Amino acid sequence: MARRSANSLLNSLKGKIWLATSALAFFICTFGLISYLLVSFFIADTFYAVFIPFLILSFTVMVFGWWLSNEVVSPIEKVSLLAKSLERSSLVSLPKTTGSTETDELLETLHRTSQQLQTIVGLMESVADGNLDVALTPLQNSDRLSSSFQKLLAKVSDSIHAKQNLEKLETAVRQITEDAARVRTGVLDGEISCDFPQTSEISETFNFLARRLKAITLQVRQDTAEAQNTALKAKKTIRVVIQTDETVIQEMNQAALVLKQKPNGVEMISEELSGSISTARDSIEKARKGRQTAHANVNAADSLRRQLQEAIKRTGRLGECSAEITKVAKAVENLAHRTNLIALNASIQAVENTDKSYGFSVLAEEVERLSARAENTNKEISSLNKSIAAEIVEVENSLKSTAQEAANLSKFAVETGNFLSELEKDVEQFLNLQSKLVAYSAEQSAENKQSLRAFSGSIAVREKAVENLKQSEMDVANLSRLLENLQTATGDFALAKTPQNEIAAENNFTDLSVDLESIVNFDI
Structure with missing residues (x-):
């Protein structure tokens, strides 16, 4: 975004206010002295000679204050309007300047923040759609917030993978339990089939x-x-x-x-x-x-x-x-004994992962039943x-x-x-x-x-x-x-x-x- 020199007094609110107050002070002093001399020349009464210039200067100050407030608030209003536009879309084109360097820096900061939020929202939507690999892809020009959020998404992806593995493990243990139950009835011709590597x-x-x-x-x-x-x-x-x-x-x-x-x-x-x-x-x-x-x-x-x-x-x-x-x-x-160790490991993981403790508890109970049947x-x-x-x-x-x-x-x-x-x-x-x-x-x-x-x-x-x-x-x-x-x-x-x-x-x-x-x- 094109910006004017930050050293120019006319490009900052601080410079504008300083110049305006300086000009107002010079105008009040000069115009007050001139008006007092003119009024005192035509009117001999001292009160009116002072009161009439005071009224004129008060009116002048009010008009100047109205103008100065508009000059100060205008860049802020532009920043507020552009911020609302950035909330709806980060692709909104930005003007070259808002009238002051302070608001220009604020506008650029808002634009960068909007882009970060749009990137984070895109990552969340990708993970929600099942694309877990995007959490592991490094972001270009990522800042601290994006990197932290990407690490958070990586943890969420690991939790999703852990849940899927837990469901597969529960299915495998359930299949082993059903197949092993036939041995207790005296049937020795069956085979226990399991495609899960852990079991x-x-x-x-x-x-x-x-x-x-x-x-x-x-x-x-x-x-x-x-x-x-x-x-x-x-x-x-x-x-x-x-x-x-x-x-x-x-x-x-x-x-x-x-x-x-x-x-x-x-x-x-x-x-x-x-x-x-x-x-x-x-x-x-x-x-x-x-x-x-x-x-x-x-x-x-x-x-x-x-x-x-x-x-x-x-x-x-x-x-x-x-x-x-x-x-x-x-x-x-x-x-x-090994099945008891698996049950103990599942119980420990259930304590460490409190969000998934129910699945690990079910797994521990199934493994303990399997251990009891083996005993x-x-x-x-x-x-x-x-x-x-x-x-x-x-x-x-x-x-x-x-x-x-x-x-x-x-x-x-x-x-x-x-x-x-x-x-x-x-x-x-x-x-x-x-x-x-x-x-x-x-x-x-x-x-x-x-x-x-x-x-x-x-x-x-x-x-x-x-x-x-x-x-x-x-x-x-x-x-x-x-x-x-x-x-x-x-x-x-x-x-x-x-x-x-x-x-x-x-x-x-x-x-x-x-x-x-x-x-x-x-x-x-």
């Missing part, structure tokens, strides 16, 4: 724990199913062995009864020699069959012992699964782990007891075979001594009694083996019950049947099915 680690941790728990549960079910099948096959095998041993005992009792009924007299032996020889041959044949049966029982007992050892190994793997469940419980506990899940997993561990210990003890009984059975079967071999030798000696039977009748009677006692001992050993087999059958039944309880403990978790799971289970059962099939088809 992606929580969702990935939940998915990892769910997958691990699903794999452990599936492994426990497969191993318990295998163990149940093994127990069932072992029970059937023991039942067959018991029936076979009972049949052999009956035959041995009959043979012992036949030996007891042999006459002790030499005459009776000579007369019934042919019948005794036939009976002795039958006894040899039965002893051979009994020995073969004992050998078959030994093989069956060894096979049973191997199957029980395999079952013990599988029970050991169940123990490892129990250890995995303990690790899962620790991971859930760590997750609950409940940890308790459930720990309870399940204790139940599985107790069942595994009981199953392992039962399997060890059954393996020991199978070893005893094998030992008793070997002893029975040895006794039957000795009996066969004795009867063969009895047949070979036909020509010397009369001379050695007394000695032969003693040998027959000894053979009878050995035969009776073999019967007692066989009966003891049958009793052990029955006890083993009861242990196997108890094992089957324990495995059923273990499978019931994992029955609350719903697992979808997939081809991969079925193929894995089929591969795990292959070796066991071949061994059990050989036992079932064994011809005792």
Whole structure:
């Protein structure tokens, strides 16, 4: 804006007032003196000579005061009018001057202030329209007010971004809570989906724990199913062995009864020699069959012992699964601790940002509920782990007891075979001594009694083996019950049947099915 020199007295109100008052003082002095001299020349009265010039000068002063007030107020009125125009629009053109340097400076200051206000209003409208980047763009020729207001807008933009992030975080936490609720109902096939970066680690941790728990549960079910099948096959095998041993005992009792009924007299032996020889041959044949049966029982007992050892190994793997469940419980506990830290952080931010405290409070409550659910899940997993561990210990003890009984059975079967071999030798000696039977009748009677006692001992050993087999059958039944309880403990978790799971289970059962099939088809 063009301005005249500030040193000119005519360009300032101060200069104008000083010049006007100086001129007025000179005019009053000069005109008063002249008018007094003129009036006193025509009028001799002194009063009128003074009063008439006083009236003229008073009128002159009033006219001069009116003119001076107009000169002083005119620039101010122009500034006021231009200020009102600038309120409506900052694009109003300004005159070159208002008549004084003071008002010109005031007008220029008002123009700069109007431009600043228009810039600030434009920034506020841009931020209100959603253009948050304008708060970060440096302003050209910005003053202190504009810079401060731009910093304020930057804080407002940060608050808007924080609110948007808070809404996204609340949505992500709500989604995680809804997805995690399915795990409490036993559904382990779901995936927790979350696209928010701040909660992606929580969702990935939940998915990892769910997958691990699903794999452990599936492994426990497969191993318990295998163990149940093994127990069932072992029970059937023991039942067959018991029936076979009972049949052999009956035959041995009959043979012992036949030996007891042999006459002790030499005459009776000579007369019934042919019948005794036939009976002795039958006894040899039965002893051979009994020995073969004992050998078959030994093989069956060894096979049973191997199957029980395999079952013990599988029970050991169940123990490892129990250890995995303990690790899962620790991971859930760590997750609950980290969730509590998130809740504490949200609470601290809610205190620091009082304007957004409601959103942070809701977030803290949601995270605390999530932490409580994680702790409940940890308790459930720990309870399940204790139940599985107790069942595994009981199953392992039962399997060890059954393996020991199978070893005893094998030992008793070997002893029975040895006794039957000795009996066969004795009867063969009895047949070979036909020509010397009369001379050695007394000695032969003693040998027959000894053979009878050995035969009776073999019967007692066989009966003891049958009793052990029955006890083993009861242990196997108890094992089957324990495995059923273990499978019931994992029955609350719903697992979808997939081809991969079925193929894995089929591969795990292959070796066991071949061994059990050989036992079932064994011809005792």
